[in-house]
Amino acid sequence: MSGPLSVVLEQVEAGISSIAEMSRRTGVAPDVLRASLDHLVRTGRIATQSLAIGCPPAGCGGCAVKGCGSGESSRTNLTLLSRRRAS
Amino acid sequence: MTEPALKQLPLLAVRPPSMKTTCHSAGAGLGAGEDAPVVALVGSPNTGKSTLFNALTGSRVTMGNWPGTTVEVSRGVWRTTRTAASCTCQECDCEPGEGRVDITLVDLPGAYSLVPDSPDEALTRELLVDAPVDERPDVSILLVDASRLSHSLYLASQVRERPLRVVLALTMLDVAAKRGVELDLSALSAAVGCPVVGIDPRRRAGLDELAAAVRDLVAEPVPQPRPHPEGITDSLAIDDERFGWVSAAVEAATLDHGSQQASLSDRVDRWATAPIVGPLLFLAVMWAVFQVTTSVAAPFQDALDGFFSGPLSAAAGALFAAVGLGGSWVEGLVVDGLIAGVGMLLTFVPLMALMFVLLALLEDSGYLARAAVVTDRLMRAIGLPGRAFLPLLVGYGCNVPAISATRILPSARQRILTSLLVPFTSCTARLTVFVMLGAAFFGPQAGTVVFAMYVASIVIIVGVGLLLRGTLWKGEVVEPLVIDLPAYQMPTVRLTASVTWVRLKGFLQTASGIIVVTVCAVWLLQSVPARGDAGFGEVAVQDSVYSVAAQAIAPVFAPAGFGTWETTSTLVVGFVAKEAVISSWAQTFAVDEPGDSASPGTLGDRVRADFTESSGGHPLPAAIAFMVFLLAYTPCVATLAAQQREIGTKWTVFGVALQLVVAWSLAVVIFQVGRLFW
Structure with a gap:
């Protein structure tokens, strides 16, 4: 049996980087894939990590663009998901 | 459920209903007392459950913690009145308004799943599933968010595995419609095997239909649970089957196409993240940014330059x-x-402001995040850890936080490898030098030259990455990952202005601090005599400590076409911070030609003359070689400090040596090959 959860895990293993690309490759609706991904995160099979593009909020203390990662620019943060291996 | 609990708050203890499907019989003798049917509201948080409960019960509500728990459960009376729309009598001559059915309505705690992961979910499961059959609710109204149908239907898949009377109440249909999602409720009903009603509790729409569906269902026998594959014990396989059921229901119920027809973000991403078109599109966008920046800012820059060096x-x-x-x-x-030094920095204010505005627009719109996908794919293609894309992206702003960002990498070896690659990313401090040299040597093509430096940066990273991976980093396992991209959005003026101002202010504060310190240091070194009889402050700059030290190093760069002490000295200053390269150039040429202040000419003219002399008449390849050297050698001492902190002294020294070797080799090759053509 290969349901949406298996599909998502296979796509993560294959290094597919976005829901849209997963949907294009598998034909499964993006909404279903997103729900499956959320479920895998909720059940601990996939780990999430929030990634901010830009400098840390407090600045680095030594660069020419310190403070650039502060404030509302975090609107476009990425979420990085990686498969958790069974221990 | 414990016995005392039932006695204290008998929310669900009801007798089997004896109603028939006529208005009269359904309404006769029923209040929200012991005879009243009990209906439970079930659903995930944020599906509109509490809004529906309030809309149905009004002020007829009691609230309290469920005995033995801290979980709050609300109970109220739902007075349903027969209306023309809700009358489902088969043989009925009743008038509208006749026949009232009072229902005991229980708002169960929000739950994503019947496999409990919280006290709320545990209580919902206990009351809905684990309770004895005659203590379960007569009907469960399962709220489903139509705009997130797949998310909500997972709970439905679990509820439908139980012998329960269920009505699906679809909320957020307006939100779904705005996203282009159109649902066929009949098809959804057939797919999930229970009645489906569309409601909007805030506008009290669909509540009569919901009441009719509930009253109908109360009279029906408990339906058979949906078939469930036998012999599956693995929790992943069980959930996989459930999501397969969800997927089939979504597919059956989705008329158009909003969910299958890609959203605007998905449609753009089809191109923006495509394997071939994506990188090309990204390069085109960045080229446009640099071209617009340099061409629009050039007149302002010239005017400021003329002001500082002239009047x-x-x-x-x-x-x-x-x-x-x-x-x-x-x-x-x-x-x-x-x-001369601070003034030269200020001439870059229009350029930096414009570029920060454009980058803020790209970032705020969500496009810049797509670079992550493009870069990630590149990383994986060359066998580097995919996560390395983030520090490398940050490095294009500043290398120091990029070094810190390598902490997201899972293994120490990957962190070292990525830390060694970060200094090859072209930070904004280098940008000012590229722009100045691009304008001086290539005129209107300055934007393309700056863009080419960014492409060169990527090529160097890939090349050095492959070199290291093929030697010191053989056998590294690349870990798969998924990037959940934010949707595109319209950039806002306020946010764009705010981000631009913060970055510009940061650039000016840091760069001006660095420049004032280095200007003083350079002035001091240029004032101290190294040879001759002149005293402090009176020595010719060629005989100063600054110049003599640079003259000792300059021959090393002669094969690269820029072996004069005036240019070599800027590389030494640039080792401290790239922001100071141009100011030290300006300072050197100002001191070198002190009587020239009345008709100063531009700094670019003087640098061009210097390169023409040092390259034997081949200034263009020498300028490109210099820019590549500047791109590839050590960014600044702050980056070295960050590297030393993250990967230790040994690897930091290795990195400096690697950068100098790569930078010098590339510069020499570029000049020696370039001089054959230019």
Whole structure:
């Protein structure tokens, strides 16, 4: 049996980087894939990590663009998901 | 459920209903007392459950913690009145308004799943599933968010595995419609095997239909649970089957196409993240950014340059002459040092502001995040850890936080590898030098030259990455990952202005601090004699400590076409911070030609003349070689400090050596090959 959860895990293993690309490759609706991904995160099979593009909020203390990662620019943060291996 | 709990708050203890499907019989004798049917509201948080409960019960509500728990459960009376729309009598002559059915409505705690992961979910499961059959609710209204149908239907898949009377109440249909999702409720009903009603509790729409569906269902026998594959014990396989059921229901119920027809973000991403078109599109966007930046800002930059090197310097000189300090070291420090150095920095304000605005627009719109996908794919293609894309992206702003960002990498070896690659990313401090040299040597093509430096940066990273991976980093396992991209959005003026101002202010504060310190240091070194009889502050710059030290290093760069002490010295200053490269150039040429302040010419003209001399008449390849050297050698001492902190002294020294070797080799090859053509 290969349901949406298996599909998502296979796509993560294959290094597919976005829901849209997963949907294009598998034909499964993006909404279903997103729900499956959320479920895998909720059940601990996939780990999430929030990634901010830009400098840390407090600045680095030594660069020419310190403070650039502060404030509302975090609107476009990425979420990085990686498969958790069974221990 | 414990016995005392039931006695204290008998929310669900009901007798089997004895109603028939006529208005009269359904309404007769029923209040929200012991005879009243009990209906439970079930659903995930944020599906509109509480809003529906309030809409149905009004003020007829009691609230309290479920005995033995801290979980709050609300109970109320739902007075349903027969209306023409809700009358489902088969044989009925009743008038509208006749026949009232009072229902005991229980708002169960929000739950994503019947496999409990919280006290709320545990209580919902206990009351809905684990309770004895005659203590379960007569009907469960399962709220489903139509705009997130797949998310909500997972709970439905679990509920439908139980012998329960269920009505699906679809909320957020307006939100779904705005996203282009159109649902066929009949098809959804057939797919999930229970009645489906569309409601909007805030506008009290669909509530009569919901009441009719509930009253109908109360009279029906408990339906058979949905078939469930036998012999599956693995929790992943069980959930996989459930999501397969969800997927089939979504597919059956989705008329158009909003969910299958891609959203605007998905449609754009089809191109923006495509394997071939995506990188090309990204490169085109970045080229446009640099081209627009350099061409639009150039007139402002020239005007500011003319102001600082012309009227302002002349006025300052006249002022010093008037107070008797003309030709003194004080005038040299202020006019040739601070005004020349800080003034040169300020000429870049229009350019940096414009570029920060454009980058903020790209970032705020969500497009810049797509670079992550493109870069990630590149990383994986060359066998580097995919996560390395983030520090490398950050590095294009500043290398120091990029080094810190390598902490997201899971293994120490990957962190070291990525830390060694970060210094090859072209930070904004280098940008000013690229722009100045691009304008001086390539005129209107300056934007393309700057863009080419960014492409060169990527090529160097890939090349060095492959080199290291093929030697010191053999056998590294690349970990898969998924990037959940934010949707595109319209950039806002307020946010764009705010981000631009913060970055510009940061650039000016840091760069001006660095420049003032280095200007003073360079002035001091240029004032100290290394040979000859002149005293402090009176020595010809060629005989100063600054110049003599640079002259000792300069021959190393002769094969690269820029072996003069004036240019070599800027590389030494640039080792401290790239922001100071141009100011030290400006300072050196101002001191070198002190009588030139009346008709100064541009710094670019002087640098071009210097390169023409050092390259034997091949200034263009020499300038490109210099820019590539500047791109590839050590960014600044702050980056070294960050590297030392993250990967230790040994690897930091290795990195510096690697950068110098790569930078010098590339510069020499570029000049020696380039001089054959230019």
